[in-house]
Amino acid sequence: MNTGDLAWVLISAALVWLMTPGLSLFYGGLGEKRNLLHTMFVPVLIIGIATFVWFVIGYSLAFGGNGNFIGNFNHLFMIDVSFLKSTKSLTIPDGAFALFQGMFPIITAAIITGSVIGRIRIKAMIVFMTLWLIFIYSPLAHMVWGGGMLAKMGAIDFAGGTVVHISSGVTGLVLALMIGHRHNDKHIPVRPSYVLIGGALLWGGWFGFNSGSALAANGTAVLAFVNTWLASAAAVMTWGITEYRIHHRSTLSGLTSGGVAGLVAITPAAGFVAPWAAVVMGLIAGFIGYVGVTFVKTSFGYDDTLDAFGIHGIGGAVGALLTGVFADKKYGGVAGLVNGDVSLIWKQIVAILFTILFAAIGTVVLAKVTSIIAAPLRLTPAEEAQGYDDIMHDLKME
Numbered sequence: 001m002n003t004g005d006l007a008w009v010l011i012s013a014a015l016v017w018l019m020t021p022g023l024s025l026f027y028g029g030l031g032e033k034r035n036l037l038h039t040m041f042v043p044v045l046i047i048g049i050a051t052f053v054w055f056v057i058g059y060s061l062a063f064g065g066n067g068n069f070i071g072n073f074n075h076l077f078m079i080d081v082s083f084l085k086s087t088k089s090l091t092i093p094d095g096a097f098a099l100f101q102g103m104f105p106i107i108t109a110a111i112i113t114g115s116v117i118g119r120i121r122i123k124a125m126i127v128f129m130t131l132w133l134i135f136i137y138s139p140l141a142h143m144v145w146g147g148g149m150l151a152k153m154g155a156i157d158f159a160g161g162t163v164v165h166i167s168s169g170v171t172g173l174v175l176a177l178m179i180g181h182r183h184n185d186k187h188i189p190v191r192p193s194y195v196l197i198g199g200a201l202l203w204g205g206w207f208g209f210n211s212g213s214a215l216a217a218n219g220t221a222v223l224a225f226v227n228t229w230l231a232s233a234a235a236v237m238t239w240g241i242t243e244y245r246i247h248h249r250s251t252l253s254g255l256t257s258g259g260v261a262g263l264v265a266i267t268p269a270a271g272f273v274a275p276w277a278a279v280v281m282g283l284i285a286g287f288i289g290y291v292g293v294t295f296v297k298t299s300f301g302y303d304d305t306l307d308a309f310g311i312h313g314i315g316g317a318v319g320a321l322l323t324g325v326f327a328d329k330k331y332g333g334v335a336g337l338v339n340g341d342v343s344l345i346w347k348q349i350v351a352i353l354f355t356i357l358f359a360a361i362g363t364v365v366l367a368k369v370t371s372i373i374a375a376p377l378r379l380t381p382a383e384e385a386q387g388y389d390d391i392m393h394d395l396k397m398e
């Protein structure tokens with residue numbers, strides 16, 4: 001075991017954990033006044049739910065065994081997970097690997113909540129998220145990172161473009177479509193201070209999210225850190241320029257959202273592409289992210305409350321596709337189009353489409369099951385107009 005590698009992975013795990021309270025503030029700043037506390041409450045609740053699911057069964061399903069689609073039950077309750085040695089040819093013990101990977105389902109599930117916050121019942125949310133983490137997230141993590149089908153096919157995802165962002169964005173969209181539009185939408189201007197503070201926590205945590213995915217304190221970790229920095233900065237500029245060109249102003253919330261869009265796009269590519277490619281990906285992501293939360297959302301008429309699909313679903317797909325374009329054998333050992341190998345693009349397309357279909361179909365099925373266990377899924381119009389802050393948190397936001 002390498003103590004330097006172990007120290008970096010432990011620090012990275014803490015940084016990824018910090019992203020969820022950051023998302024809580026970020027969403028709170030973008031959300032409705034009548035649901036401010038509730039919008040921030042739910043991601044924090046997800047920390048408890050996702051952690052427990054991962055400990056009991058999620059890790060075993062994601063990283064146990066060698067199946068094509070799912071793991072096994074050998075590590076339920078983290079039984080036989082060594083805290084002293086690695087069975088995965090890593091320089092960190094299996095316990096540290098399980099800890100780091102366990103932070104990812106927390107932020108993934110928390111992202112989903114933004115699409116339907118304020119109109120889905122909390123009981124239904126708890127049931128659905130528990131089922132989703134078991135039957136959607138864990139199999140995807142196994143197929144991509146646990147040696148399953150998509151990994152064997154040759155698709156690559158350094159830190160979660162498919163597993164985290166496409167899956168959460170698509171799930172949020174499907175849930176929003178199934179539950180329907182908000183009644184009497186009272187969406188007020190955002191609280192830029194909340195958005196900035198939450199965005200800063202997300203941004204800082206993302207360096208651990210991507211760089212920590214090297215699972216060692218090595219050159220790949222440095223590359224992922226640099227690429228994350230460059231892509232997010234580039235996306236800030238294109239989001240801000242696009243916003244200014246259309247509305248003749250740029251906003252703090254917009255710039256922060258642009259940074260998040262760049263972070264999403266670089267996630268699957270962080271350890272596979274050259275820094276110049278990270279800049280290009282960020283520039284594209286800032287523009288695509290802005291279009292996703294404005295033009296695409298307006299054109300199709302869906303009510304994705306806090307734009308989980310526009311930023312994470314669309315951004316994750318764009319990032320995964322561009323990984324096939326810019327993956328450079330000189331940096332990450334995998335050849336993409338820049339090296340003259342077009343086959344990786346097709347593998348990435350298959351992985352993207354599979355993730356979309358798997359998440360979408362799975363969400364429909366699990367939402368139906370949830371409606372049986374914890375019906376109804378949705379608040380009544382009167383409850384929705386009242387707001388969850390008043391209903392559940394016993395506080396009227398004046």
